Amino acid sequence: MQCDEEFLTTLINKPFIQVTLQLQPMFKRSLTFVARSDEDLAEQAVKFGHQHEFADLAWYPGHRKVLYRNDDRVPVNTSGNGVYDFIGFRSTAALAIQINRFAEDTLEAAKSADGKCADSLLTTSTLALAAYGLKNNGLLFTGYPVIGYQNKMQASGACAFGSEDRLLTACPWDPRIRGSFFHQTTISIALDNVKEFIMDVQKLRDLKPSAFCGLELCDGRLMRYVKASSAYLGKQSDMLDFDITYYRSRDPMTPRLYEDFLEEIEQMALFKYNGLPHWGKNRNLAFEEVMKKYNNSKAFLEVKYRYDPDGLFSSEWSDQILGLDGSVIVKKAGCALEGLCICSEDVHCAPDKGYYCRAGKVYKDARVCTDVNSI
Known part of the structure; x- marks a missing residue:
């Protein structure tokens, strides 16, 4: 590979950061999944992370269930040779992936929330x-707890190690087979605000539980605990990540079934509860003026300029996110459908398909694309 001489000279003359890595002795983990009602989730979510070292939760709001992950460190001499090979991350028959996508497209086109609820119940039951x-x-699951070495329990899917077979099998997200296609939204909420946020989402869910079943087709709302960090753009307090994966049409002008419910949750998390967006799992609207949410953003930019004054590692996109060059918001017809904007006019939604810009149902400051024919 031939490198640009000027680029290399520039790099050589820049200061470098020294990084020190620290290893720790091997250990084992003991993991048990427990399914419960989400009735007391608002209280449990705040304290569950303190009870288990590797805790997380998967919330299935449409069916009012939560999957608690009781996952703790145990001595290395504890009996057990378990592994975690998550089904959703395994190499799968390409035809099965395509059929699954076709089924979801069909349910979307038919606006069948009940169909998605039945499908999601089958999916979650099969996984359980x-x-x-x-x-x-x-080789086999024989019962809880499953105990195994850290590296075998932390790794959660064999898809990347599947053999080449001319795409008879593939990872579900492999673009070559036109299978899964989705949005991902991940927002961190401070633990002090988690209870109120979950209660607001439950209020919204209670208005139309079936509107949330589409989330369960992608393993619900994954909730992961993250500690406060001293990094300039790190978490400024102990937080809970809310990771949502949901249907996306390949046509950017096609609205989603009950799009308004998920948009309201997104805006509620970002603005009412001052959530921090995941830097790689969000739509444009999450990054508007995001640097104002970080106390040390000025220090970060100073370091950025010091180590990369010529912007070699910057792009138009990163400059917009950091507030250095324009805005990430794109106002045009249909912009809210892809999260390029928050709707302020009906044309930002899909009025020709019955989707108009309306206020939120629980978070009244939200502006969401609502199917007026479903009200």
């Missing part, structure tokens, strides 16, 4: 019966 891909001895 298969213990989500956990295996006690590397």
